[in-house]
Amino acid sequence: MKKWIVSLVIILFVGFHSNQVNAAYASYVVIDAENGRTLVGQNEHERLPIASLTKIWTALIVLERSELTDLVYVSSRAASVEGSSIYLEQGQTYTIDYLVHGLMMQSGNDAATALAEHVGGSIEGFVYLMNEKAKLHQLTNTYFTNPTGLHDDKHLSSAYDTAKMLQIAMQNEEFQKVASTKVFSQGMTWKNKHRLLHEDVGAIAGKTGYTKVASRTLATFFKREQKSFVVVTLNEGNDWHIHKELANYIDANFSNEVIVKKGIYKTNGLSVSVEEPIQMLLRKGEHPKLQHILLVSRHPESKRAAWRVFEGDRVVASKLVQIKTR
Numbered sequence: 001m002k003k004w005i006v007s008l009v010i011i012l013f014v015g016f017h018s019n020q021v022n023a024a025y026a027s028y029v030v031i032d033a034e035n036g037r038t039l040v041g042q043n044e045h046e047r048l049p050i051a052s053l054t055k056i057w058t059a060l061i062v063l064e065r066s067e068l069t070d071l072v073y074v075s076s077r078a079a080s081v082e083g084s085s086i087y088l089e090q091g092q093t094y095t096i097d098y099l100v101h102g103l104m105m106q107s108g109n110d111a112a113t114a115l116a117e118h119v120g121g122s123i124e125g126f127v128y129l130m131n132e133k134a135k136l137h138q139l140t141n142t143y144f145t146n147p148t149g150l151h152d153d154k155h156l157s158s159a160y161d162t163a164k165m166l167q168i169a170m171q172n173e174e175f176q177k178v179a180s181t182k183v184f185s186q187g188m189t190w191k192n193k194h195r196l197l198h199e200d201v202g203a204i205a206g207k208t209g210y211t212k213v214a215s216r217t218l219a220t221f222f223k224r225e226q227k228s229f230v231v232v233t234l235n236e237g238n239d240w241h242i243h244k245e246l247a248n249y250i251d252a253n254f255s256n257e258v259i260v261k262k263g264i265y266k267t268n269g270l271s272v273s274v275e276e277p278i279q280m281l282l283r284k285g286e287h288p289k290l291q292h293i294l295l296v297s298r299h300p301e302s303k304r305a306a307w308r309v310f311e312g313d314r315v316v317a318s319k320l321v322q323i324k325t326r
Contacts, residue, residue, distance in 0.1 A: 033228035051209030054149030
């Protein structure tokens with residue numbers, strides 16, 4: 001087991017206070033896409049059905065475990081699954097590329113099922129992968145029973161966990177391309193159902209969802225100048241408007257601040273190179289209490305260290321940095 005040298009630097013600021021956005025709905029959250037820190041929210045950790053926002057996680061696992069050119073056979077189970085569909089034909093084969101676009105852009109439950117059977121060997125095998133990955137990323141309010149988001153009493157997540165899913169998935173370049181696609185043509189033409197992607201509001205990716213039990217669910221990844229953030233609403237009928245209002249609120253009230261500058265830092269006899277600045281969205285005038293902890297491996301061949309920034313007991317930023325030899 002690796003041992004660690006821990007170097008602690010404490011920077012003291014005044015505490016964080018958030019004014020809630022005035023909106024009447026069951027659950028919402030906005031998180032900093034750089035680090036997952038909650039900017040504003042209401043009931044953001046309440047466990048609720050998320051409908052087809054589930055497919056964010058489905059798509060990420062598929063893309064991590066396959067090639068876009070791989071061929072997928074469509075079983076009778078996949079071709080006949082209930083709900084939204086891209087009308088796959090039983091016994092036919094389709095590329096991962098085609099199916100994952102149909103999954104994210106048209107919310108095809110048949111695509112989700114075919115992909116799950118292909119990657120996981122079975123629906124049950126794929127759901128196991130979904131839950132294991134959720135545990136890995138500490139999505140503690142999330143449990144999956146299927147790859148589609150069709151209702152099951154045990155299939156639940158939270159606005160915060162769902163926002164984290166999109167934040168994590170957008171770090172995958174292939175997912176980012178698929179989730180950002182506005183129009184896809186491959187023998188037919190699909191227009192992304194996420195309406196905000198077609199408007200000039202800074203929305204670059206996202207996913208829609210709906211079931212009778214979950215009602216409307218929506219996840220949007222926004223990028224406005226130097227600010228990147230994720231908005232999720234659950235059980236909100238006016239979600240298009242609310243997402244734009246929340247994005248405007250973040251734009252007006254938060255700025256992107258550098259909390260660790262690029263450069264060379266010396267601590268505990270070591271020189272550490274921060275090659276890219278560590279940044280976070282802060283409310284204008286906000287100066288939170290942060291702890292900076294440098295974790296250095298004792299392994300003689302290791303040249304990397306982990307620079308972690310804590311707010312209380314939560315990691316709000318983390319970056320691998322280079323140990324400089326003398």
